[in-house]
Amino acid sequence: MLANKRMLALGTGAVAVAMTVAACSSGAVQSGGGSTGAGGGSVTLNVATVNNGQMKDMEKLKTEYEKANPGTKVNFQVMEEGDLRAAVTADVASGAGQYDIVTIGAYETPQWGSNGWLVDLTPELQSDASYDVNDLLPPVRDVNTFDGKLFAVPFYGESSILMYNKEVLDKAGVKLSQNPTWQEVADAAKKVNTPDRAGICMRGKPGWGDLFAPLTTVVQTFGGSWYDSSWKATVNTPEWKEAVSFYKKMLDDSGEKDPVSYSFNECLTALKEGKAAMWADASVAASMLEAADSPVKGKMGYAHMPVNKTKESGWLWSWNLAIPASTKQKDAAVKFVKWATSKDYIKLVGTKIGWSNVPPGSRTSTYELPEYKDAAKAYAPITLDVMSSVNPKQPGVNPQPWVGIQYVSIPEFQDVGNQCAQLVADYLANRGTIDDALGKCQSIAQQAGDKHKK
């Protein structure tokens, strides 16, 4: 009897071990096997992309590419931003070779390029005159260059702007200038806030690419920064406290009701449905608000990202296509990347899907296309204006030891940003104090900063 009992306990223990370990080990080592063979002249390209509208359009248009290149099949794996980043980093870092083309942010390009994880695209692109690599917007090209090599090509670039529903603001008698301050915006949001329409929608979903994209720019314009020039973390400073408590107060007074659930896509829906009057977020959103099927098309006004102590506070971001060095189909991948970032692709989107859906912020020539100028007249000039006036070398009041605005381009930042975002989310949800959140965040940030001290 006793022996039986023990055997059972042992057996169940072993099963528990097996299950937990299976879960752990599949997390630790990604096995490959995603990309299919290139035999027989047919090629399958696996593309990992982010679930934003522009990328979904590319998925729709892939048949055009497959038609023009018989034998090539393009598989899209569309993921949410955070999931994409995790999946792609694990795949590329472990060299598993599951993806042939990956969508990466400006944050990753220089780091991954320096690790040797990406194929250097400079020779392929410069040798092709029809591709016209110099047409790519200079600031966006710069953030994707490391050591003089272009490791990724921008698919679209964006800054952040303030978007507001003109009808709602006019009714409330609120006027905003082209360069508003955060205080003006918070006051305006309070005035137009009603029980079933938020005055302003801001990201609150924990995640360094979610909550901390806009929040970092707010911190910077309030005079704060993640690190000083000697990589000392500066999170528990009065500037941070002022900025984060301002963000919370604005959300409490007139923000959306469930901030922890809200990021880009949720705010976009809220604006379209008339459930929010203002929104400060990625400039690329403007093209979605002005799309043909948008209920608020033509009703929106646009302004520079609100400021406090700095002149500009827009961020600079680009989603780029890059080719992992682990791919087995480099030539086919390069061909597809060139197609998806070419001038012709932009025209293809314009004619097939709509001129307001054209991926912005990647090529100068886009802003010279008459059809695009006409379709995007509400926001194209301001997008180009903001994107050329932001300074990724010193976005805040004080100098910083990295290039980049709403992120710190060190590998640890996604972890630091993520943990801090959860702490700040607890503060936003009234579960913790700001001092506690920023104090813990300071020590997390300092640990990461220590690795980069000279």
Place this chain on the structure above:
Amino acid sequence: MTTTTTTTQPTELDDVRAVTATDKRRLQRKELWRNRSLVLPAVIFLILLTQIPFLTTIGFSLTKWNLLYPNERAFAGFDNYTSALTSGDLWPSIVATVLITAFSVTLAVLFGLLFAVLLDRQFHGRAVARTLMITPFLIMPAAAALIWKYSMFDTNIGMLNWLFRALHLPVVSWSTEHPMMTVVIVLTWQFTPFMMLILLAGLQGQDKGILEAAQVDGAGTWRTFTWITLPHLRMYIEIGVLLGSVIILQVFDPIAILTKGTGGTKTLAYLLYERAFIGLDVGQAAAYGVVTVILTIIVATIALKSVFKVFMAGGSR
């Protein structure tokens, strides 16, 4: 095993020789080895599939290995364990896991029992009702979490808040204000059908004669239920709780989709995911994994030995 009568006349001597202790043991051992050899392929398969990855995980946990720094891979000793145990993430995570599992399993058993009792009756459309009741369990966890996020919990378009508005109650920001309840609600919704199925099987296996006898003896419905049906269901409830706990302990989807680990919902599974896929620290993630396994074994052993009657010696049943 006992001596059988044979056609040849058995002498006393033969009988004695056949049952000598050594012979008997040899015979038993032979049989034992035959039995073992039949199970052996499965055991080897199991070991290959589970213990080798486990050893690899232990190996990883002793390594300094962050995917962000692929060139700095080295032996780390117990550094990963030290940082896992001292970082302060482990304990809140254990608490979150236990609370979420306990609440979800308890609620799912209660609702499952209720629905099982209702479905145990004869009525028109019972088959349809049963199929509809099972549906939540058949939906993929990620899809279930998304459905709840947008069509139930959302402050603008969610049905729960639509209901609250219609009743003139304040709108509830589920993920922000009640993160744990949000996760527990989704899990309860998903696992109620699971419990219901197990308990329904138990109810239908109940001897109707005993129930009738109780009725004849004058026991009311409630007394019959608490004194006869519930004790009969104990074994089924235990199985349900055990299986439910094992599955919910590893829950990930609703947390990743609804709360992102905020507000005391960072379970061990989500913590592991964060360390491995956001921190990209393979060594530390493996250390957390090993610690989780050890804790699970301890808890499982104690629980199986003391709480669950099902796995105890058959004598008591």
